[in-house]
Amino acid sequence: MLSFTVSERKLQSSLSIERYIHTMGVVKAADRLAENYGYDRAKARMAALMHDCAKDYPADMKRRFCREFHVDVDEIMLETIDLTHAFLGAEVARREFGVEDEEILGAIKYHTTGKADMTMLEKIVFIADYIEENRKKFDSLDEARKIAFEDIDKAMAYVLKHTIEFVKERGRTLHPLSVEAYEFYKQFEEEK
Numbered sequence: 001m002l003s004f005t006v007s008e009r010k011l012q013s014s015l016s017i018e019r020y021i022h023t024m025g026v027v028k029a030a031d032r033l034a035e036n037y038g039y040d041r042a043k044a045r046m047a048a049l050m051h052d053c054a055k056d057y058p059a060d061m062k063r064r065f066c067r068e069f070h071v072d073v074d075e076i077m078l079e080t081i082d083l084t085h086a087f088l089g090a091e092v093a094r095r096e097f098g099v100e101d102e103e104i105l106g107a108i109k110y111h112t113t114g115k116a117d118m119t120m121l122e123k124i125v126f127i128a129d130y131i132e133e134n135r136k137k138f139d140s141l142d143e144a145r146k147i148a149f150e151d152i153d154k155a156m157a158y159v160l161k162h163t164i165e166f167v168k169e170r171g172r173t174l175h176p177l178s179v180e181a182y183e184f185y186k187q188f189e190e191e192k
């Protein structure tokens, strides 16, 4: 596997400045979450570093690479082309950056939609993506940042619920994996 530094330099060239700043925020948040939950911090940082590696590819490039790399994206993702960047990103991380760890690849793959019953690393990256320090303020951010370090499953329920609301409010397409994820994680929701 390529060293962290080499991957980082290569990655930097395929990300916009804003995305790079966001990515560094996710790396930091993932590192803190890993420390908090006793998870391998280096692995969490690597997954966070790579999570948006395909996000800034132009739409036609995303479409083409999904086809060429046989990425298992569905019609819903192809219609809302940005949704492909997580599944495609896992494949790019593997092919272009030499990431072989299946757990890291899974965390990249499911960082946008989520899914039912995620691994600790998948949850760390999903939550870190939402709470990272460079995010502009929005309503559910402070609460998410707090719960993230108290109970990661409860944080999953909270973030999924707010993400689903956000997507619906804007009339955007909600992916079935996110619905499945919320159906699973709502069992951890705080009793009101």
Ligand SMILES: [Fe+2]
Pocket: 051, 052, 055, 085, 086, 111, 112
């Ligand atoms: Fe992303």
Ligand SMILES: [Fe+2]
Pocket: 022, 026, 051, 052, 129
């Ligand atoms: Fe991200």
